[in-house]
Amino acid sequence: MKLPEPIKNVVDGLSRLPSIGPRQAIRLAFYLINESKEDIHALAVNINNLRRIKICERCFFIHQNKDNLCDICVNPARRKETIMIIEKETDLISLENTGKFTGRYCIIGSVPKTGILEDWQKLRLQSLKSFIEKGIDDGGLGGKADEIIFGFNPTSLGDLQTSILVKELGPLTKKVSRLGRGLPTGGEIEFADDETLGSAVDRRS
Ligand SMILES: [Zn+2]
Numbered sequence: 785m786k787l788p789e790p791i792k793n794v795v796d797g798l799s800r801l802p803s804i805g806p807r808q809a810i811r812l813a814f815y816l817i818n819e820s821k822e823d824i825h826a827l828a829v830n831i832n833n834l835r836r837i838k839i840c841e842r843c844f845f846i847h848q849n850k851d852n853l854c855d856i857c858v859n860p861a862r863r864k865e866t867i868m869i870i871e872k873e874t875d876l877i878s879l880e881n882t883g884k885f886t887g888r889y890c891i892i893g894s895v896p897k898t899g900i901l902e903d904w905q906k907l908r909l910q911s912l913k914s915f916i917e918k919g920i921d922d923g924g925l926g927g928k929a930d931e932i933i934f935g936f937n938p939t940s941l942g943d944l945q946t947s948i949l950v951k952e953l954g955p956l957t958k959k960v961s962r963l964g965r966g967l968p969t970g971g972e973i974e975f976a977d978d979e980t981l982g983s984a985v986d987r988r989s
Pocket of ligand 1: 840841842843844845853854855856857858
């Protein structure tokens, strides 16, 4: 059945979101139609405001600061020589909620199984390498990080992603580690409870 243009446009937009299939997108669009006009407007404005969120030029997490670094990267209490490589923003949020990690992050996205990174991932990896290689006086790490922790999911894909990036980053760090194996195998960092994830940070090896 042909849907009116305004509904079709919203369905198209929603179905591009992760985990939303075409049927769910239609269901959501009809749900929104039955919301009040004020609620629809508020949602549209709030989504539009997301455009103002900036991306940190060092770790690629979000921020709203004046300069180009996020709250974690500008915090002098966080060790910049200890870097955890993670897949996505929601993993960072889960890890921060544990309060156990005092280093900084680099969000690299989902590393493809082929080992061939997307162009934007190559740029992020290059930016991380340059930061490590840059002299200490220039705000870099002078050639080597103290520790690079691979914080990918404890799945076979996560293992593969780690081994792909170890080849790239291994020479640039004094120590390579992974989150402790206390995480349920096959589970996801994003959904691990604080205690389990916190002990995985403590027991990294
Ligand atoms: Zn940052």
